[in-house]
Amino acid sequence: GVGVTGREGGGSWAFDGGPLLLGVRHHGPGSAKAVRAALEAARPEVVLIEGPPEADALIPLAGEEEMRPPVALLAHAVDEPGRSAFWPLAEFSPEWVAIRWALEHEVPARFIDLPATHTLAWGRDGDGGGVEEPESEVTGEEADAEAADAVGDGEAEANVRVDPLAVLAETAGYDDPERWWEDVVEHRGAGDGDAFAPFGVLEEAMGALRETYGSGGHRRDLVREAQMRLQVRAAQREFGDAVAVVCGAWHVPALRQRTAVAADRALLKGLPKVKADMTWVPWTHRRLARASGYGAGIDSPGWYGHLFGARDRPVERWMTKVAGLLREEDRLVSSAHVIEAVRLAETLAVMRGRPLPGLGETTDAVRAVMCEGSDVPLALVHDRLVVGDVLGEVPRSAPAVPLQRDLDRIQRRLRLRPEALERELELDLRKETDAERSRLLHRLRLLGIEWGEPVTSRGSTGTFRETWRLRWEPELAVRIAEAGVWGTTVLAAATAKAEADAVAAQGLADVTGLAERCLLAELPEALPVVMRVLADRAALDADVGHLAQALPALVRSLRYGDVRGTDTRALAEVAAGLA
Secondary structure (H helix, E strand, O other): OOOOEOOOOOOOOEOOOOOEEEEEOOOOHHHHHHHHHHHHHHOOOEEEEOOOHHHHHHHHHHHOOOOEOOEEEEEEEOOEEEEEEEEEEOOOOHHHHHHHHHHHOOOOEEEOOOOHHHHOOOOHHHHHHOOOOOOOOOOOOHHHHHHHHHHOHHHHHHOOOOOHHHHHHHHOOOOOHHHHHHHHHHOOOOOOOOOOHHHHHHHHHHHHHHHHHOOOOOHHHHHHHHHHHHHHHHHHHHHOOOEEEEEEHHHHHHHHOOOOHHHHHHHHOOOOOOOEEEEEEEOEHHHHEHHHOOOOOEOOHHHHHHHHHOOOOHHHHHHHHHHHHHHHOOOOOOHHHHHHHHHHHHHHHHHOOOOOOOHHHHHHHHHHHHOOOOHHHHHHHHHHHHHHOOEOEOOOOOOOOHHHHHHHHHHHHOOOOOOOOOEEEEEEOOOHHHHHHHHHHHHHHHOOOOOEEEEOOOOOOOOOEEEEEEOOOOOHHHHHHHHHHHOOOHHHHHHHHHHHHHHHOOOHHHHHHHHHHHHHHOOOOHHHHHHHHHHHHHHHOOOHHHHHHHHHHHHHHHHOHHHHOOOOHHHHHHHHHHO
């Protein structure tokens, strides 16, 4: 049904039915494999991908050795960095596979969705009638959830629509959309017949759903699809019909639809705009999971990554991974356990009428054989393997705000590598490297970049010890972009932010707390400003309760003077005056 025919001898392919429309499920490894097979068969002259066109210049970075998914395209408003949107991509995302295929075959790749300049502005101050958010598994655009988050939870909750994946699963007699998708797509081998067949079937199903439910009544979808149709037409004028389009399956019937150019342009006229910057940022498997609140649409990114990467015998390889993890946790798991777990998973699949064991069958088998019926070790398997703590990497050549570059430099110098897995860091402030690490973490906290959280030291109560709980979250990239307005280096930005916070502080206790944080972060230039504000506030405040609340932070700060080598004489004078 997609109108693609081949020519013998490895020559070019004729797209006699127009552009090749490859409707996918975002973050679906089965879709990713199918996209790769279809592109290999069709050999298009250009690949168009659902995503913001401003990212076209960033596509070549995806081919660099230092680029390791999961990663995300980050767009943020230049004048309001907190207004941002993410487009996450994993190794098993169809869009990522399409980008990599285009780079490997030296074929142009372009993004064709609504520009980020409009995505970020949509819904701002009431413009554009609010943000319309598709949240479906097959069609949900990851960035839409991010834009909703930027606008507000109330609007996001108001924009829920039918989930095509759930409707198709229910029609097929399944009570679990994930299980249906696994059976019809993920368990379909790459060599099962026509490379284009799954896309034709999925397009037909989406067409039927759109006939039944309409386009969802969401203006934003209509605008996005108008933009994509215009971009497809522009590519056809340049390359003929040898155009491949990779987009959410929900949009395929709309892109197939013949509409007037003037009508599409009319839908795009007058859209709100903001000035936007865009770059690549590291992402995590945990943030790809639906539980993260970002609407990426998959419960089990680690499992999906395994399905995509396993060359053969995925169940056997998965059980081996599980056994290795449990052994690391000192559980007695032998080769016999692995063999029995594989057999049980296969038996369960037969009993349940499934073509191959899925995540449900493997989980049940692991629980029964390797965990002796207990859900406690099974929770560890789910956390470490089914979801996973994979953190992507982006090349240093990727665009970044100056503050991010300074932070990267400091992290490398202090050997303090960002990690997705939560860990505790014990610091001895008598050692220079540990003292510098402490200063960095305190400065970042002043800037609202909560990479580390101070916790109570278990080994010692001395002031020369600090314990931090570290965990790098992808959204910290947004916090760094926001903090960039305060300065181009961590020190300069933290100093400027502390001075501004001192002037804006409401209560005396707030100022003394800020003075304590300035000492911990070692901000010598900010401290005089904070102390001046503190002295002024203390002189004017006659409330004994306020004065008493302000003292503890000052006394704590004075205790740090010996270890950190900080001059606290001004602090001592204010403390004595308050007392």
